[in-house]
Amino acid sequence: MKVLHLLYVVIVLFTSCQSNKDGNTLKESTKNMNSHTKFTEKTDAEWKKELSPEQYHILRENGTEAPHTGKYNLHFENGNYYCAGCNQKLFNSEAKFRSNCGWPSFDEAIAGSIAYKEDNSHGMHRTEIRCTKCNGHIGHVFNDGPTETGKRYCVNSISIQFNTQK
Ligand SMILES: [Zn+2]
Known part of the structure; x- marks a missing residue:
């Protein structure tokens, strides 16, 4: 009883x-x-309702936007970049650099905001980066960065939202 x-x-x-x-x-x-x-729990149907089709494809289906097409690729204003899925702060504009690779690139992320996952898809060995709050796919990180961190966070513009707020 x-x-x-x-x-x-x-x-x-x-x-x-x-x-x-x-x-x-x-x-x-x-x-x-x-x-x-530990992630924000939403069903695929809920994500589809909240996100645009492009955002859903990249954040929830590990998509990649075409190079040199993203709105933040050559965007260099002062502020922060937030996850387009859950609004968690991911990158500060001070970490952004001109990489010429076709995607917004950062040399470091906001502490605790990014989860790292081994990715062997498409015949490549890469490290995928995901938002720690909503588990959304953000892009990949490479060890060929030109700054002192040696990192190049290669990010989809569609995965992030810029805001001048600190
Ligand atoms: Zn998120």
């Missing part, structure tokens, strides 16, 4: 949190219930 009662409490808690429109409550509840899950 005790176990059943506990189960009932858990179900009630879960149901009430699910129906709560407060995003933080839902997030906290989700975090507590699935401690192994």
